[in-house]
Amino acid sequence: MLQKQVNRLRRKAKIRSTMSGTAKRPRLSVFRSNENIYVQLIDDVTGKTLAAASDIKTDGKTTKVESAKKVGEEIAKKAKDLKIKEIVFDRGGFAYHGRVKALAEAARETGLKF
16 A cells, blocks of 8 residues: 555544544545545444535536535535434545535535534
8 A cells, every 4th residue: 555545544543533423423535536536424423424525426527526526515414314413424444625615615605513
């Protein structure tokens, strides 16, 4: 494994050791690949995913940051449908910058509280 990946996984483990999601306040977990971005609302008590969203089905004509904003809005709408207002944000070891930041801000603007 590349050192860059090892460092990210180390950061991820450190972040996860301090946070946990519940049914009332689930964890919003972010994964960013080179091409796509994925998010999940996770209840860590039962170990279940409550909702998920990704930009895999969108057309390739938008920028990655614009796609991340759409995913943030989509996950916030799904959370509203589940009557979830507050979440714990888990950036997955990625820097709070670029696509991760755009996703978080779009989710906040759509009504989720971090």
